[in-house]
Amino acid sequence: MSAGAKDRTSVIERSHAALQDDFLRAAVRFTTDRLKDRKHGATEELGRWEEWRERGREIRAHTVSHLDYYLRRFVDNARAAGAEIHFASDAQEASAAVLGVVHAKQAQLVAKSKSMVSEEIHINRRLEEQNVRVVETDLGEYIIQLANEMPSHIIIPAIHKTREQIKDLFTRDGGQNLGTDTKALVTFARRKLRETFLTADIGMTGCNFGVAESGSVVLFTNEGNADMVSALPKTHIVVMGMERVLPTFADLEVMANLLPRSATGQKVITYMSVITGPRRAQERCGPEELHIVILDNGRSSQLGDDEFRDVLHCIRCGACLNVCPVYRHIGGHAYGSVYPGPIGAVLTPLLLQGEEFADLPNASSLCGACYEACPVKIPLHDMLVALRRRAAGGPRTKRAERAAWRGYALAFAKPGRYRLVTRMARLAQTPLQHDGYIESTWGPLMGWTNSRHAPALAPESFRDRFSRMKQDVRTIKSDPQ
Amino acid sequence: MNEQEFFQNIARRLGREFPADANAAAAAPARTSVGAPDFWQAHEWNHQERLDNFAAELARLGGSAQVYETLSALQEGLAALLLELSPSLVGVWGGEFIAKMQLQGVLSPCKVMEWVEQPEMIEQFAHIDVGVTGCDFAIADTGTVVLLAAAGQGRLVSLLPSVHIVVMKASQIHTRMGEVWRDIELRGLDPAHLPSTAIFISGPSRSSDIENDLTIGVHGPAAVHALIWDDGKS
Numbered sequence A: 001m002s003a004g005a006k007d008r009t010s011v012i013e014r015s016h017a018a019l020q021d022d023f024l025r026a027a028v029r030f031t032t033d034r035l036k037d038r039k040h041g042a043t044e045e046l047g048r049w050e051e052w053r054e055r056g057r058e059i060r061a062h063t064v065s066h067l068d069y070y071l072r073r074f075v076d077n078a079r080a081a082g083a084e085i086h087f088a089s090d091a092q093e094a095s096a097a098v099l100g101v102v103h104a105k106q107a108q109l110v111a112k113s114k115s116m117v118s119e120e121i122h123i124n125r126r127l128e129e130q131n132v133r134v135v136e137t138d139l140g141e142y143i144i145q146l147a148n149e150m151p152s153h154i155i156i157p158a159i160h161k162t163r164e165q166i167k168d169l170f171t172r173d174g175g176q177n178l179g180t181d182t183k184a185l186v187t188f189a190r191r192k193l194r195e196t197f198l199t200a201d202i203g204m205t206g207c208n209f210g211v212a213e214s215g216s217v218v219l220f221t222n223e224g225n226a227d228m229v230s231a232l233p234k235t236h237i238v239v240m241g242m243e244r245v246l247p248t249f250a251d252l253e254v255m256a257n258l259l260p261r262s263a264t265g266q267k268v269i270t271y272m273s274v275i276t277g278p279r280r281a282q283e284r285c286g287p288e289e290l291h292i293v294i295l296d297n298g299r300s301s302q303l304g305d306d307e308f309r310d311v312l313h314c315i316r317c318g319a320c321l322n323v324c325p326v327y328r329h330i331g332g333h334a335y336g337s338v339y340p341g342p343i344g345a346v347l348t349p350l351l352l353q354g355e356e357f358a359d360l361p362n363a364s365s366l367c368g369a370c371y372e373a374c375p376v377k378i379p380l381h382d383m384l385v386a387l388r389r390r391a392a393g394g395p396r397t398k399r400a401e402r403a404a405w406r407g408y409a410l411a412f413a414k415p416g417r418y419r420l421v422t423r424m425a426r427l428a429q430t431p432l433q434h435d436g437y438i439e440s441t442w443g444p445l446m447g448w449t450n451s452r453h454a455p456a457l458a459p460e461s462f463r464d465r466f467s468r469m470k471q472d473v474r475t476i477k478s479d480p481q
Numbered sequence B: 001m002n003e004q005e006f007f008q009n010i011a012r013r014l015g016r017e018f019p020a021d022a023n024a025a026a027a028a029p030a031r032t033s034v035g036a037p038d039f040w041q042a043h044e045w046n047h048q049e050r051l052d053n054f055a056a057e058l059a060r061l062g063g064s065a066q067v068y069e070t071l072s073a074l075q076e077g078l079a080a081l082l083l084e085l086s087p088s089l090v091g092v093w094g095g096e097f098i099a100k101m102q103l104q105g106v107l108s109p110c111k112v113m114e115w116v117e118q119p120e121m122i123e124q125f126a127h128i129d130v131g132v133t134g135c136d137f138a139i140a141d142t143g144t145v146v147l148l149a150a151a152g153q154g155r156l157v158s159l160l161p162s163v164h165i166v167v168m169k170a171s172q173i174h175t176r177m178g179e180v181w182r183d184i185e186l187r188g189l190d191p192a193h194l195p196s197t198a199i200f201i202s203g204p205s206r207s208s209d210i211e212n213d214l215t216i217g218v219h220g221p222a223a224v225h226a227l228i229w230d231d232g233k234s
């Protein structure tokens, strides 16, 4: 799991750390700008984007509201094609299912293709505990793994790494006389990872979509690593979130148009692989065994929650990250979870219970840019508000804060009380105030005034001034002119 | 968790007492629309438009497409390309492929390995420099070639080498992805009729993972050449 979760820090503390790192901030901004511009270009070129988007929403909404039907079709068809299916209610059960296969095969080396859901169940750590080597094969994930860090963006995981740092990491991994040019670095990674593909006992992938009508697992990559991982090792394990299904291949055409455009502004993904069962008896490439681990891990509670069901429509494109002013400022690590950005701020507190995630919904300016960007129209900003409302009602607010709000309620309830309190406040602010502003790093308002100015209370309240003005007005009116 | 509980739980959260009847024979839930927007489903190019768009899109992705009037012109084109690349080992689809496209002569100057369904295939193909395959379909909208797994059509032939050459016919090119599915569906959607894999390849393998700098040939081929025999206007 993340560095952030381990040391139990809040999103505020983690973002302070991120703000210190100038390269990270510049890289996040550059990358998100680029992805955003490209997406804009790609959707303009396609034309009628809103119609595509609406179709995307309809397909996801229909599938999720009939998930019992479509998942059942998917499972039955995948079985008929020869896949073995495992069901996992949480991360624990999912890793147990994976470890079960790994042990049965006496596997030493697992080659992995990028998958958010496998990060969600922390499978790398679990496998390493059992002395099984795991190698990430997506170039960005490979870099991150060598650096022993967390991805900072769901589509481009290593945006925070410079080419010098990458050269050093590759040199430690056996690269000799490497330059810092992209070609040299990529050539090294290609050679190195090729050995992994050819020697791995098990290939592990996520699942971008499962097609119910055929039981097929669909994988999208630009590098071709998912193809390697699913074609070369003798055993292929797929870990999929239970909501990843689509009814038909016709629906997949819509997702194949929405996903790459929203993720990177590409018109089309380089490799889309549709895998239906393990290799057939007469074939020589592809796995002998295909295992599909279907994961719930909190998804069913979202399914039953009207306010949050739509979060299951997510196709993990990352478009909401690229437009989010908060993400662009603090980067992915500050979210302290596999899922950063607006989708992470909604999903993480729903999936993981814990103090360190409970303040994530506050890491948003509620500007709604995430909704506008989302290819399946998930109202993320509404969900953030709902999460905040739930947090405010729950025990998470500090006692002092609750006391403060109670005080407010009391003070504002009666005009007399209100007058008294504001007069007292005017006196109390004297030592903190400077040129009409409060800019102190202590005192009851420090949560705000630490980094911003708060206007001081005016020397005379509006009510007092108004009663004076009323008299002035009367005097003026009575003046004969 | 056991399967029944897993589904029971989903049904309960959806407000149903029991999971929906999802036997193969049961009717699918009613929906107002399936697949792409109507205007897109109605979209169709003619033969020449498909050919031109396919070539233009593939070029945009960093691949190349060459159109030949006759099969023998295509064979000459392939010979010239192989001469230029001078690979030490060429991997080729097995089965009927070489005979159908009459490639024996063109391939004879090279050291060639055909994909046959035998145990040691993977080790042998790990060293090919160039892979020559056909394709089952192509998509004009996106410059995509679609390769289905079948006897002789090992998917590693197109995946492992640094150069992938696709020898194809213009009549294989469809306008959009939906038509390809329709064709595959006509064979039947049960696993007995579906291939173990269908790969949709759009240009060379690419990555922007190092400082956003686009590079090609990360894991799959760095070059994709389509040689197209224009086999008639349809």
Ligand code: SF4
Residues within 6 Å of the ligand: A262, A313, A314, A315, A316, A317, A318, A319, A320, A321, A343, A370, A373, A374, A375, A376, A377, A378, A380
């Ligand atoms: S919430 Fe929408 S925009 Fe964000 S990752 Fe999911 S699908 Fe993409």
